[in-house]
Each structure stands twice: as C-alpha cells, then as structure tokens.
Amino acid sequence: MSLKIFDVTDYNCSKEEAMAYDRLRPSPETGSGTGSHANAIPLHKRKLLLTTSVIALVLIVLVVCGSAAGMHEGEGGATPIRRKLNQAISSTCSTADGCPDHCVDSLLKFPNSFSANEQDAELVRVSFNTTLRHFSDALYTISSFSNMQMDPRVRSAFDACVELLEGSVDALSRAISAVNPPRNGDNKGVSTQDVMTWLSAALTNHDTCAEGFEGVTGAVKDRVMEELKDLSEAGSKFLSKFVAIGEKDSAGTPTVHNRRLLEWVSDDEISVENEENFPKWLGRKERKLLSAPLSEIQADIIVSKDGNGTVTVNTITEAIKKAPEYSMRTKRIEEDSLNVGKKKINLVFIGDGKEKPVITGGKSVSDNLTTFHTATFAASGAGFIARDITFENWDGPAKHQAVALRVDADHAVVYRCNIIGFQDTLYVHSNRQFYRECDIYGTVDFIFGNAAVVLQNCSILAQKPMPGQKITITSQGRNFLNQNTGISIHACRILPMPDLVAANGSFQTYLGRPWRMYSRVVFLLSYMDHHIDPRGWLEWNVSFAHTLYYGEYNNYGPGAAVDQRVNWPGFRVITSVIEATKFTVAQLICGLLWLPSTGIAFLAAL
Numbered sequence: 001m002s003l004k005i006f007d008v009t010d011y012n013c014s015k016e017e018a019m020a021y022d023r024l025r026p027s028p029e030t031g032s033g034t035g036s037h038a039n040a041i042p043l044h045k046r047k048l049l050l051t052t053s054v055i056a057l058v059l060i061v062l063v064v065c066g067s068a069a070g071m072h073e074g075e076g077g078a079t080p081i082r083r084k085l086n087q088a089i090s091s092t093c094s095t096a097d098g099c100p101d102h103c104v105d106s107l108l109k110f111p112n113s114f115s116a117n118e119q120d121a122e123l124v125r126v127s128f129n130t131t132l133r134h135f136s137d138a139l140y141t142i143s144s145f146s147n148m149q150m151d152p153r154v155r156s157a158f159d160a161c162v163e164l165l166e167g168s169v170d171a172l173s174r175a176i177s178a179v180n181p182p183r184n185g186d187n188k189g190v191s192t193q194d195v196m197t198w199l200s201a202a203l204t205n206h207d208t209c210a211e212g213f214e215g216v217t218g219a220v221k222d223r224v225m226e227e228l229k230d231l232s233e234a235g236s237k238f239l240s241k242f243v244a245i246g247e248k249d250s251a252g253t254p255t256v257h258n259r260r261l262l263e264w265v266s267d268d269e270i271s272v273e274n275e276e277n278f279p280k281w282l283g284r285k286e287r288k289l290l291s292a293p294l295s296e297i298q299a300d301i302i303v304s305k306d307g308n309g310t311v312t313v314n315t316i317t318e319a320i321k322k323a324p325e326y327s328m329r330t331k332r333i334e335e336d337s338l339n340v341g342k343k344k345i346n347l348v349f350i351g352d353g354k355e356k357p358v359i360t361g362g363k364s365v366s367d368n369l370t371t372f373h374t375a376t377f378a379a380s381g382a383g384f385i386a387r388d389i390t391f392e393n394w395d396g397p398a399k400h401q402a403v404a405l406r407v408d409a410d411h412a413v414v415y416r417c418n419i420i421g422f423q424d425t426l427y428v429h430s431n432r433q434f435y436r437e438c439d440i441y442g443t444v445d446f447i448f449g450n451a452a453v454v455l456q457n458c459s460i461l462a463q464k465p466m467p468g469q470k471i472t473i474t475s476q477g478r479n480f481l482n483q484n485t486g487i488s489i490h491a492c493r494i495l496p497m498p499d500l501v502a503a504n505g506s507f508q509t510y511l512g513r514p515w516r517m518y519s520r521v522v523f524l525l526s527y528m529d530h531h532i533d534p535r536g537w538l539e540w541n542v543s544f545a546h547t548l549y550y551g552e553y554n555n556y557g558p559g560a561a562v563d564q565r566v567n568w569p570g571f572r573v574i575t576s577v578i579e580a581t582k583f584t585v586a587q588l589i590c591g592l593l594w595l596p597s598t599g600i601a602f603l604a605a606l
Contacts, residue, residue: 157212445475474512486520532559
C-alpha cells in the first residue's frame with residue numbers, strides 16, 4: 001500500500017489563473033512574494049515593518065479623528081465648512097471604523113471624487129482597501145491575544161480564528177490586485193468570479209471564526225468578538241457594491257478584467273483520453289497523469305513502508321512537509337490531524353484505490369475542539385487534488401460533529417474517494433470545489449459548508465443515526481445574498497445503507513436543512529431512493545424559508561416525487577433548463593476555466 005504525492009505547480013491550473021496565484025509565490029532569494037502584501041524584503045523585516053505600520057496607522061487614525069473632533073483652523077478657530085457629500089462617498093465611508101469623517105476627507109482628496117458615482121473605479125479600490133484594512137487590523141489585534149490564558153476549547157477556537165483571518169487577508173490581497181489597474185498584464189487572468197469567490201471566502205472565514213466561540217465565555221471570546229463585530233458588515237457591503245456595479249455594465253455582469261475563454265472546451269463530457277480537449281500549453285505527460293495506471297506514475301514523494309520510489313517517507317505528515325511551499329505562514333502539522341496548509345499549493349495525493357490507503361482519525365467536538373479542528377484531513381492549499389483514497393472519521397454518531405475531510409482550498413478536486421463519517425462528514429468550507437465518483441457516508445448534516453461545490457456521479461449514503469435523530473444530507477452555510485456559493489448535487493445516487501434499511505422507516509431522511517439565512521442547495525438529475533421523506537427538506541430556522549434557495553430538477557426514483565414537498569417560498573421545483581444550468585460545473589464553479597487541466601473527466605453542462 002502506498003500513497004503518491006505530486007507537485008503539479010506548473011500545470012495544475014490554467015495558465016491565466018496560475019498568474020493570479022503566482023503573484024504570491026516567494027522568490028528563491030528572499031522568500032517573499034510579489035503581490036500587494038509582499039515585496040523583496042526578508043520575512044523578519046516584513047513582520048517588523050507590518051507591526052510598525054499597523055501601530056502607525058492606528059496612531060494616525062486616532063490623531064486625525066481627534067483633530068477633526070477638537071481642532072479649529074485659523075486665528076479665530078473657525079470650523080472648516082464641509083461640502084455636501086454625494087451618495088457614492090457616503091456609501092463608501094459608511095463602514096469606516098469609528099472614523100467616517102477621516103474616510104470622507106481622504107476620498108475628497110481624489111481628483112473628481114466629489115462628482116464620481118458609485119461605479120468610479122477609484123472609489124471601488126479605496127473601498128476595497130478599507131475592507132482589507134479592517135481584516136488586517138483584526139488579525140493583528142487578535143494575534144496579540146495569543147499569550148492569554150485559555151482552556152483547550154477556547155484555544156481551539158482562537159487558533160482557528162487566527163488561521164481563518166490569515167486566509168481572509170490572503171484572499172482579499174489577491175482580490176485587491178484584480179481591482180487595481182494591471183501592471184504588465186500580470187492580473188489579466190483574474191476574472192470577476194475569482195474576486196467574488198475570494199470575497200465570499202473571507203466572509204465565510206469570519207462566520208466560522210465567530211461560530212467557533214459559540215458556547216464559551218470569557219475575556220478571550222469578548223475581545224475577539226469585539227474585533228470581529230464590523231468585519232462582516234464591511235465585507236458584505238463591498239461584495240454588494242462590487243456586484244451592483246457589475247450588474248449595471250453593458251454585459252449585465254460584474255467585470256474586473258476580461259478573461260480569454262478557452263475555446264478548446266465544449267459542453268460535452270471532458271475525457272482525459274480526448275487530448276484535443278486540453279490546451280496546447282499543457283504537456284502530454286501532465287495530461288495523462290491522473291488517468292494513468294499506478295504502475296506508470298512517477299511520483300515526487302511516495303509514502304510507503306516498502307522503501308520504493310526516489311523519495312520515500314513513512315508518513316503522510318513527512319510527505320506534506322517535504323512538499324514545496326510558499327507564503328509567509330508557518331503551519332503546525334500533527335500526525336493525527338493532517339493539514340495541507342495554504343502554502344502547499346498544487347499537490348496531488350494518489351492512493352492505491354478507494355479502499356487503500358485509509359486516512360483515519362477520531363477527533364470530535366467532544367474533545368474540546370471546534371468543528372473546524374476535528375477534521376481527519378484538511379486541505380487549504382489551492383489546486384489540491386485527491387484520488388483513490390479513503391478519508392474517515394470513526395467517532396460514532398454519539399460524538400456529534402466529527403469531520404472526516406475539510407476542504408477550503410480553491411480549485412480543489414476529490415476524485416474516486418471514500419469520505420466516511422457520521423455527523424459533519426464532509427466540510428466543504430469555502431472557495432471552489434469539485435467531487436467526482438466519490439462515496440460519501442453520514443448521518444446529520446454530512447455534507448456542509450459554504451463553498452461553491454459540485455458533486456457529480458457520486459454515491460451519497462445515509463447511515464443509521466442515534467435514536468431520535470433525523471438524517472439531513474446537506475447543511476449549506478451561505479450567509480450573505482451576494483456570495484456566489486452553493487451545493488450542487490448532479491447526477492448522483494442518494495441511497496440508504498443496510499443498517500438504515502433494516503431500521504424499517506424508524507428514521508426520517510431529508511435532503512437538507514438551512515444552516516444560514518441564504519442557504520442554497522440543488523439536486524439535479526439524481527436518483528433518490530425510498531428513504532427520502534416526502535417533504536424533502538427540514539426546517540432549521542423558520543424565517544430562513546423566505547430567503548433560502550432549494551431546488552430540485554428532473555430527479556428520479558421512489559424518493560424523488562415532489563408533490564408533497566415543503567411549500568416554503570424559497571423552495572422550487574426547477575423546470576427551466578436555464579435556471580438549472582446555473583448550478584452546473586460550467587457556471588457554479590466556472591469549471592471550464594480550470595478543471596480540464598486537472599485531467600479529470602467531468603460533465604460541464606446538464
């Protein structure tokens with residue numbers, strides 16, 4: 001049994017999207033990146049500069065605010081006359097933390113800012129910088145609490161918060177590069193959907209951070225919540241502004257920089273055997289990587305007890321450590337909680353088959369951990385691919401939340417894998433993800449999170465839960481109307497496990513329940529067995545019935561009848577092909593722009 005790990009940095013994503021991630025890659029000489037938050041300054045000096053800059057920024061803001069409140073100009077102490085503000089400036093400055101007057105004064109210094117409307121690019125960039133500053137300041141302040149006394153449960157929530165906010169600052173830094181004017185064409189590969197994805201991920205990270213402190217009390221929680229309180233408003237307001245501007249352009253959609261559409265892709269099923277479906281820049285060897293027999297694959301690192309392979313290690317942890325990395329963040333890795341951190345990009349994990357190797361663990365919230373930290377395996381590095389592996393959390397239903405696989409990597413693919421657990425088995429946390437030919441087992445909310453994710457040709461298997469429990473397959477966490485997230489289950493099989501069949505109807509099974517206000521889930525062209533309750537969906541918060549989006553399109557089988565489904569305003573039986581197509585690989589996760597380069601077959605349209 002062996003696990004093969006590949007570094008596919010040079011070809012995992014499309015050439016254009018590689019540019020977006022490459023701006024954060026460190027140079028060999030300095031270890032620093034070339035993005036908006038990295039330059040050719042050594043890491044330890046950058047940290048010192050960052051600390052000094054943040055302190056200076058806070059002092060400047062305090063001085064300016066104080067001046068605006070208590071100082072006068074001229075010999076007679078006359079108060080300056082403020083001009084009447086236009087709607088664009090007022091809107092942009094409405095989230096300025098404690099100092100909107102300073103924000104207004106800053107914007108008024110821009111040429112023609114007083115006459116600019118909300119579509120003005122300069123105002124958008126200033127607004128974006130304000131949002132990034134909110135998150136950066138919160139990260140800096142919250143990180144300074146690390147030496148406070150904490151019990152294990154609070155420490156787990158705190159550590160998750162720091163990790164999540166670091167991810168948000170990274171995501172916003174990439175996005176802010178997209179709304180700035182291109183330099184030497186270095187961001188021409190960034191699309192509107194990229195920016196919306198990264199903004200959505202930042203908001204999801206905020207929600208997950210706050211959620212981690214639910215059920216605990218104390219000074220650490222109070223201070224963290226104080227820092228978090230304005231972040232979601234700042235982020236959601238800018239996301240709304242970004243979408244609104246795009247809706248008014250000539251194309252009818254938001255526009256950052258145009259992306260060249262890949263003409264070699266059709267709406268048919270892409271196959272690795274059909275080489276003409278691949279872009280010309282992708283090498284022949286790379287096209288065959290994921291479709292080749294294991295005996296023909298030359299891996300960069302092999303996890304094996306046999307000692308075969310050019311670089312052989314005994315554990316997956318060792319393999320992850322040996323993989324190349326970039327970015328400024330140092331990630332602690334424990335043997336029983338494997339994590340492909342965000343600096344480990346474009347790694348491919350290939351096992352010997354679905355049944356082996358088995359990456360297994362038994363962490364749950366009963367161990368004083370947040371749900372975020374219970375994952376047996378977690379992947380944050382962009383371009384993550386897993387094939388022919390089992391991810392398992394063996395803690396039973398009595399331990400409640402216990403994640404087998406958590407993915408918050410952008411452009412992530414999980415192919416022909418088993419994902420086994422009970423409650424909260426698969427955490428599709430954020431960004432864009434694709435699952436193909438996987439078997440996913442669970443009981444309560446066992447596919448949950450706030451990614452833009454498509455599961456295709458998968459088997460979704462409901463297990464017997466604890467007495468009195470109801471089975472819910474999905475629990476989607478979209479919390480803001482403009483987030484481009486949702487769970488799409490396309491051409492899958494929704495089946496009961498034998499133990500559930502033997503229970504003879506003792507447990508109700510639902511397609512999902514709304515975790516957040518704008519929860520969005522669709523089932524397309526999937527088989528539903530008899531165990532699905534005729535109502536289809538289960539309430540979580542009654543008020544969410546008006547704001548969620550739950551849809552079913554041309555499903556079949558004994559559990560697919562829709563005549564007795566819930567009558568919520570947000571539920572619909574989809575009859576329009578155009579509406580259903582919004583939740584395909586091509587549209588929900590923009591898969592035509594990145595999935596072909598992975599070499600994994602997929603269905604782009606319905």
